[in-house]
Amino acid sequence: MIIQVYITNAYRAYHIADHYRARGAYVALGGLHVTSLPDEAAQHADTIFIGPGEHTFPRFLQDLAAGMPQLRYASSVRILESLPPIRRDLIQRHRYLVPNSIVVSRGCPHHCTFCYKDGFFAGGRSFYTQRVDDALAEIARLPGRHLYFLDDHLFGNPRFARDLFRGMKGMGRVFQGAATVDSILRDDVIEEAAAAGLRSLFVGFETLSSNSLEGCGKRQNLGRSYRDVVSRLDSLGIMINGSFVFGLDGDNRDVFPRTVDWAVKAGLTTATFHILTPYPGTALFADMAARDRIATRNWDLYDTRHVVYRPSGLSPEELKRGYDWAYEAFYRWGSIFEAASTHESVKHRVKHFFYSAGWKKFEPAWDMVIRIKQLSQMRPLLEAVLSPVERKKRCGMVVASALPKVFDKP
Numbered sequence: 128m129i130i131q132v133y134i135t136n137a138y139r140a141y142h143i144a145d146h147y148r149a150r151g152a153y154v155a156l157g158g159l160h161v162t163s164l165p166d167e168a169a170q171h172a173d174t175i176f177i178g179p180g181e182h183t184f185p186r187f188l189q190d191l192a193a194g195m196p197q198l199r200y201a202s203s204v205r206i207l208e209s210l211p212p213i214r215r216d217l218i219q220r221h222r223y224l225v226p227n228s229i230v231v232s233r234g235c236p237h238h239c240t241f242c243y244k245d246g247f248f249a250g251g252r253s254f255y256t257q258r259v260d261d262a263l264a265e266i267a268r269l270p271g272r273h274l275y276f277l278d279d280h281l282f283g284n285p286r287f288a289r290d291l292f293r294g295m296k297g298m299g300r301v302f303q304g305a306a307t308v309d310s311i312l313r314d315d316v317i318e319e320a321a322a323a324g325l326r327s328l329f330v331g332f333e334t335l336s337s338n339s340l341e342g343c344g345k346r347q348n349l350g351r352s353y354r355d356v357v358s359r360l361d362s363l364g365i366m367i368n369g370s371f372v373f374g375l376d377g378d379n380r381d382v383f384p385r386t387v388d389w390a391v392k393a394g395l396t397t398a399t400f401h402i403l404t405p406y407p408g409t410a411l412f413a414d415m416a417a418r419d420r421i422a423t424r425n426w427d428l429y430d431t432r433h434v435v436y437r438p439s440g441l442s443p444e445e446l447k448r449g450y451d452w453a454y455e456a457f458y459r460w461g462s463i464f465e466a467a468s469t470h471e472s473v474k475h476r477v478k479h480f481f482y483s484a485g486w487k488k489f490e491p492a493w494d495m496v497i498r499i500k501q502l503s504q505m506r507p508l509l510e511a512v513l514s515p516v517e518r519k520k521r522c523g524m525v526v527a528s529a530l531p532k533v534f535d536k537p
Contacts, residue, residue, distance in 0.1 A: 131158040132168065134243070134406060137426045141171040148173070153196075155187070160426070162247045163408030165199065178202030178247060179233060181210060205252040207233065212265065224502040224509065227269045228277050231291065232256040235279045237307065240344045241372070244279060246408035254280070256287045263294045273510050274324075276304035282316055289316050295323040301513040305329035309347040311356050321363040326513040327396070327482075328360060329368045334382075335389060339375040343411070357393045364475060364515055366396035366482060373450050374403035379440045383449035387456045394469030396479050397486045400453045401431035402446060403438075458487040482512050 128147050132140040137160045144154045148171075157176030161168040168175050174196050176183055183200035190196045220226040234254040238245050245253065256262075266274065281304040282288045295302075301324045308330060311317050317325075332353055333345055340348050360367055371386050390398050405412040405421065406429060415421050420437045428435050432450070434443040441449070456462060467479040496502055 128152050129155045129157070132156050132160040133158060134160045134163070134426045134429045144171040153191070159243055159247050163243075163406065169198070174198060174200065176200050176202075178250060179205070181207065201250060203251050205233070205248070205255050207255060207257040208261070212268070215268070221503040222500055224505055225273065225275045226503075227271060227273055228275045229265060229269070230277050231262040231265075232278045232281070232283060232287070236283050237280070237347050238344060240410040240414070241403060241405065243406040243409060245410075254283050256284050259287060259290045259294060262291055266295065266298065266300070271506070272299060272301055273506065273513065274300055274302035276302060278304060280305060280307060280310070282306040282310035282320075285310070285314060285316055289319050292316070292319040292323040292325075298324070300324040301326050301510055303327040303329075303513070305331075307331060307347045308351045308353065308356055311359060312351055317359065318363065321365060325365055326515070327366040327368065329370060330356065331370045333370060333372045334375055334378075335386060336375070336377055339377050342376055354393065357395070361394065361470060361475070364472070366479065368397045368399060369395040370399050370401070371453075372401045372403050373453070374434070374438050374441065374446050376439045378438070380445060380449065383453050384456075387453050387462075390457060391462045391466045392469070394466050394479070396466070396483050398457050400450055400457075402434055402450050403436070404429050404431045405436050454487075458483070478512055485512070
């Protein structure tokens with residue numbers, strides 16, 4: 128049995144591993160949590176994997192067949208060439224809204240102190256990509272229109288990203304992904320992505336404070352205008368999922384209304400808020416542990432929704448209340464209408480409204496659709512919301528089709 132372990136499923140994974148080992152099964156564990164705490168994980172496994180497994184796992188299979196598996200396998204070779212194609216025929220597509228998830232790179236070229244994945248790639252290259260032709264071949268095999276790139280930084284290698292998007296142009300795809308602030312402003316690759324079908328982008332803004340950015344090693348955001356990022360993406364019809372972290376040193380009680388107010392006025396389509404979480408294996412965890420600021424090591428609580436450390440400028444209760452308030456305030460109907468109204472294109476306003484409302488306002492409906500296993504029926508709606516914002520220029524003016532005037536600015 129082989130289990131990939133993430134921090135919030137660690138105890139469940141250990142329980143399953145212990146159960147099957149007691150019945151005589153050979154158990155191997157790998158993943159982010161195993162890499163972060165190998166000695167802990169080794170108590171529940173016959174073999175553990177440290178770091179990515181593209182090259183260590185085949186060696187393990189050979190050793191296992193020969194009756195000589197090692198206790199630990201640590202990744203050192205970091206390339207994505209000559210890998211077998213993914214067995215997508217094993218995926219029950221009707222159970223997923225987004226069955227076409229894809230990863231064409233590993234890791235990130237940046238090293239933020241709170242990043243859980245940074246330690247996962249220690250001992251070798253921290254960012255590497257597939258060959259462009261291999262990535263395009265994988266995309267061509269996927270049915271349907273919609274893709275979701277799960278890469279931590281789809282724009283991490285500008286040359287690779289440019290060639291990938293140029294190769295995708297004309298495929299008729301709509302896709303979502305993640306990028307950093309600096310990569311959006313750096314060159315014209317974002318235009319190449321939009322032409323290839325990029326319609327929604329996860330952007331790690333994290334904080335509005337330059338001091339906090341510097342303190343957590345988020346140098347790729349320093350000196351960059353968040354407003355310019357939003358303006359550029361908005362001009363391309365790309366919706367923005369902004370990510371923000373609360374509880375950084377220097378944060379106080381005004382960080383919550385200040386962040387939400389900016390996100391709404393900037394017209395972010397969606398926002399994900401997080402309580403700063405010092406994951407084991409990160410520089411942040413090591414620093415906080417050395418200063419006795421870790422309040423609990425109950426891994427179930429390390430989900431960015433709970434306060435697991437001692438904040439410096441807020442009490443734990445204030446941090447938790449502010450985090451909960453931020454979600455409530457950003458996704459109020461009034462906030463959704465206000466944010467949607469910031470877009471120049473009426474069609475973009477309507478798309479913003481339906482995507483944002485669908486993200487949070489209809490969670491009970493989503494739960495029902497999941498339970499009756501009909502998520503695939505919602506995919507055409509997602510693709511319609513992600514359709515391009517078409518603009519026609521007449522005499523230097525942008526004209527949009529007539530849509531509900533409720534979204535017009537006062």
